[in-house]
Amino acid sequence: MLTKTTIKDQLVSETYKLIEDATKIAITTHISPDGDAMGSALGLYHFLYSIKKEAIIIVPNQYASFFYWLPDSNKIMIFEDNKEQVNQSLLSCDLLIMTDFNTLSRIGQLQNTVEIFKGRKILIDHHQNPDNIADVIISYPTMTSTSELVFRLICRMGFYEKINHQCATCIYTGMMTDTGAFTFNSNNPEIYFIISELLTKGIDKDQIYNNIYNTYSAERLQLMGYALNAKMEILPEYKTAIITLTNEELKHYNYQEGDTEGFVNLPLSIKGVVFSVLIKENSNTVKLSLRSRGSFPVNQLAATYFHGGGHINAAGGESYTTLNQTVEKLKQVLPLYKEKLKVLEA
16 A cells, blocks of 8 residues: 555645646656656656646657657657747646756756746656745655656546556656666565556556667667776775766767666676766766765765755766866765765675
8 A cells, every 4th residue: 555645635636726727738857858757757648638638748858769669758849859849839838747857957948938937837856855946846755756756646636547558657667767677765665566556557567677778779788888898997995986988989889868878887786886977978068977875875966066966876967067077076076975985885
């Protein structure tokens, strides 16, 4: 059974009322949407259509090709591809549901349109310290994922029966990807109750795993080998591994959006490593992915030094200097965390 009090009654009733009163609903999520962003947004989309509500999904930029199989992902509107059309579509809605981010800076240039949006707003998220950016804020950082929150919210509103196969598939995808296929942040027994309920909706969890993790290109595996062999640096005194990739290196391996997914987790399988960072050049910024084992708070480090945030064991950040300068800044910061890293077993 699910804990009924997880989402406050007032938030459930307010959300129900806003959805009931809405004529056209927009759903949006963060830049470079990951599995939880895609799963929560598409899960909501299928639920809304099951209760006869018109809905659209908008993402700030292109998403990874291994999400193309998700039901109705081809209907997602990509802001960077057609800004004028997307702006018009968003502003024609009277309710906006924002999923899987806690601050408007996480949606890139789409932020400008969201800020002038005149309709009501709902935020559904599991990251810490959300900004006051919505009329209703459903924020529970203890959840595995925003997709789990979406499932709980639908059930609390009395619509469990409206969760169809497509909706369940998307929700499971978000939960699976945001826990590393249930290898971290997944000890709550209620998670597995939710999975059992999703299975009754006809999802094929084995095929979902295969669709996400076993459909990469040969170049992606070659890039992974290169990253581990030539670009990984181990700092034993800090139990830390750093992988860096430049734009030129990514181009050499015909990089596609999502190809480095999971790279940052690989060094955590090395004995003695509890903190891993992937630092990658982007078109105009440097992106950081941070992962840890145990109690080392990568979200605090990301928020304090790299304009980011996330969860205790999984976070992201950005740097507006060069890749080399970003690496040097990280190395300068590590001594401040040496004692915390020292006490962790690996």
